[in-house]
Amino acid sequence: MTTAPQTAPTKTEPVDPVYRQIRDLVYKVSGIYKADEKLYLLADGCVRRMKLMGAKSPRDYWDHLTANPSRDGELRQLLNEITIGETCLFRSQPQLDAVRKVILPEIVVEKTKQITKRLRIWSAGCSTGEESYTLAMNMMEESERLLKGWTVEILATDLNDRSVETAKAGIYGDYALRNTTDYYKRKYFTTLDEKKLQVRPEVKKLITFSRLNLQDDSKMLFMKGMDLIFCCNVLIYFDGASKAKVVNHYYTNLNFGGYFFLGTSESLLNLNDKLHLVHFPGSIAYWKPSLSSGKL
Amino acid sequence: MTTTSFTATIQDRVSRIDTMPSIPAVFLPLLELLNLPPENVKLDEIVKLVSYDNTIAAQCLRVASSPLFGLAKTPDSIKGAVLSLGLRRVQTILLTCCLGSAFPAKNWPLEPTTFWRHSLGCAMVCRKFSEKLAAPDGDKAYMAGLLHDIGFPVNCMVFPKEFAIATANATQAQIPLDEAERATMGFSHCETGRALAEKWHLADDLIQVIAFHHTPELSESAKPLVAMVHLSDLLCRMRNMGYGYYESRKVDLANNPAWAILLQEYRALEGIDLVRFTFELDEAAGEVFNLVSTIFGASAAAGKS
Numbered sequence: 206m207t208t209a210p211q212t213a214p215t216k217t218e219p220v221d222p223v224y225r226q227i228r229d230l231v232y233k234v235s236g237i238y239k240a241d242e243k244l245y246l247l248a249d250g251c252v253r254r255m256k257l258m259g260a261k262s263p264r265d266y267w268d269h270l271t272a273n274p275s276r277d278g279e280l281r282q283l284l285n286e287i288t289i290g291e292t293c294l295f296r297s298q299p300q301l302d303a304v305r306k307v308i309l310p311e312i313v314v315e316k317t318k319q320i321t322k323r324l325r326i327w328s329a330g331c332s333t334g335e336e337s338y339t340l341a342m343n344m345m346e347e348s349e350r351l352l353k354g355w356t357v358e359i360l361a362t363d364l365n366d367r368s369v370e371t372a373k374a375g376i377y378g379d380y381a382l383r384n385t386t387d388y389y390k391r392k393y394f395t396t397l398d399e400k401k402l403q404v405r406p407e408v409k410k411l412i413t414f415s416r417l418n419l420q421d422d423s424k425m426l427f428m429k430g431m432d433l434i435f436c437c438n439v440l441i442y443f444d445g446a447s448k449a450k451v452v453n454h455y456y457t458n459l460n461f462g463g464y465f466f467l468g469t470s471e472s473l474l475n476l477n478d479k480l481h482l483v484h485f486p487g488s489i490a491y492w493k494p495s496l497s498s499g500k501l
Numbered sequence: 502m503t504t505t506s507f508t509a510t511i512q513d514r515v516s517r518i519d520t521m522p523s524i525p526a527v528f529l530p531l532l533e534l535l536n537l538p539p540e541n542v543k544l545d546e547i548v549k550l551v552s553y554d555n556t557i558a559a560q561c562l563r564v565a566s567s568p569l570f571g572l573a574k575t576p577d578s579i580k581g582a583v584l585s586l587g588l589r590r591v592q593t594i595l596l597t598c599c600l601g602s603a604f605p606a607k608n609w610p611l612e613p614t615t616f617w618r619h620s621l622g623c624a625m626v627c628r629k630f631s632e633k634l635a636a637p638d639g640d641k642a643y644m645a646g647l648l649h650d651i652g653f654p655v656n657c658m659v660f661p662k663e664f665a666i667a668t669a670n671a672t673q674a675q676i677p678l679d680e681a682e683r684a685t686m687g688f689s690h691c692e693t694g695r696a697l698a699e700k701w702h703l704a705d706d707l708i709q710v711i712a713f714h715h716t717p718e719l720s721e722s723a724k725p726l727v728a729m730v731h732l733s734d735l736l737c738r739m740r741n742m743g744y745g746y747y748e749s750r751k752v753d754l755a756n757n758p759a760w761a762i763l764l765q766e767y768r769a770l771e772g773i774d775l776v777r778f779t780f781e782l783d784e785a786a787g788e789v790f791n792l793v794s795t796i797f798g799a800s801a802a803a804g805k806s
Contacts, residue, residue: 240780240781241784242787306747306749307749308751472777474774474776481753484779485751486747487741
């Protein structure tokens with residue numbers, strides 16, 4: 206067996222072909238696809254795991270992922286490694302553009318006949334709140350235009366109590382705010398000290414943070430009437446059968462005409478054939494066809 | 502203005518393209534060779550044709566060594582490229598290079614780099630589509646993708662004022678460019694592209710693609726190819742290879758009429774993983790951008806001035 210140095214390739218170096226094999230395995234199991242230009246991120250995660258597992262080369266680590274009795278657990282650990290620390294405010298501008306420029310106008314027309322103008326959004330697996338606040342601020346930007354006279358409710362849930370508490374505090378440093386423009390910082394944050402900003406109370410008011418286990422079927426039944434569901438890098442924590450169950454809950458909880466978003470390099474594979482895969486400029490989502498679309 | 506007089510105007514103005522710098526002499530003979538069965542095309546003929554134009558031969562070799570075509574080593578002659586890549590592939594590369602000098606990109610209302618990225622992107626997606634569907638002629642699909650929008654450069658040159666208004670309207674209203682063209686000019690790049698394609702005596706299936714890629718159901722003789730270009734065009738526009746402005750729209754490819762047309766011809770379409778296809782397309786986009794600089798660098802840069 207050859208011994209390769211346990212360092213991750215950099216952006217410019219050619220990667221060991223085994224990493225492409227690992228990429229395909231990760232996609233098959235989780236629906237997460239690391240494109241060639243992001244392959245070094247995957248390799249980086251592999252190298253960290255290789256060190257812990259004592260794997261001597263990428264090929265050796267491949268065996269850990271495919272042949273060892275503990276392969277399922279190891280794959281889970283690797284998925285953890287490659288999705289960790291991806292979160293920040295305004296993580297995916299194309300998703301936000303799709304929501305504000307395409308989806309909201311569509312939902313507003315769809316619900317035009319309803320007496321109560323209410324928009325419900327669920328950030329499922331909200332972690333420390335970055336996505337939830339980003340959504341809240343963007344909805345507030347529309348409050349004098351598209352969403353004038355509308356009530357916006359954002360439900361943000363996570364399994365981890367500590368994450369939920371951190372999310373509620375809404376305090377972020379430079380790293381989490383790296384994509385946040387000065388406009389948003391000034392309008393929606395107060396300065397705590399040189400390095401930290403805190404989300405203003407009027408933004409927090411839109412969001413209800415709570416702990417929720419996505420596998421708790423009885424609680425999932427109470428999440429009905431959602432127009433938008435965001436579930437980024439969460440499904441990786443479930444095995445095939447429970448993943449299908451969670452996705453089915455999402456489907457049931459979405460309103461007709463509602464949309465379901467995953468992380469930017471994630472896909473549902475074949476978990477639900479009732480949701481339509483749709484493309485927006487720079488992003489994809491899953492759509493539960495509206496009653497008026499004739500596509501049910 | 503009536504439809505008939507529109508058509509007359511288009512034909513009249515397009516016929517005047519003659520007065521503009523012409524396409525490299527090797528383009529049309531090369532394209533004709535592409536219509537022949539590969540066994541009837543002689544390597545020597547291609548090499549002879551290309552020897553008239555050193556710039557294109559050199560460009561072709563640079564392009565052949567791009568990762569998109571999968572060669573580890575740059576071939577040192579057209580003959581060498583043909584031996585490694587096959588005759589058909591080299592023909593399509595040569596045609597791509599020729600097209601770069603076909604349209605002098607000066608003061609276009611449309612950013613030339615953006616246009617070529619879209620055309621080459623669409624060519625690349627068409628070829629990938631063909632591979633996934635095990636369609637018989639991936640290089641024909643590539644040419645169809647490459648040429649589908651030749652009506653845009655025609656508009657830039659022949660109807661610059663009207664087309665400038667259409668692009669401005671499309672950008673402002675975030676609507677598809679062909680819709681804006683029809684609303685402002687009464688016709689679109691499909692009609693002007695068709696006029697040029699007929700003037701150039703392109704093969705019928707390519708004319709069908711150019712004329713009907715926004716309305717594949719209207720195509721008479723090349724429905725599956727037109728449908729494939731329609732879907733590839735949409736995909737490119739949704740993945741950062743559109744016309745350089747935001748199109749406020751949702752695209753449901755699997756429920757697009759073109760999908761059903763293509764499915765009738767290729768059952769393999771059913772099993773295609775569209776998300777992975779999309780991610781792979783993103784991967785190839787960087788390479789398409791590099792190719793555009795290699796092939797169209799000079800003419801694209803001229804248009805920026």
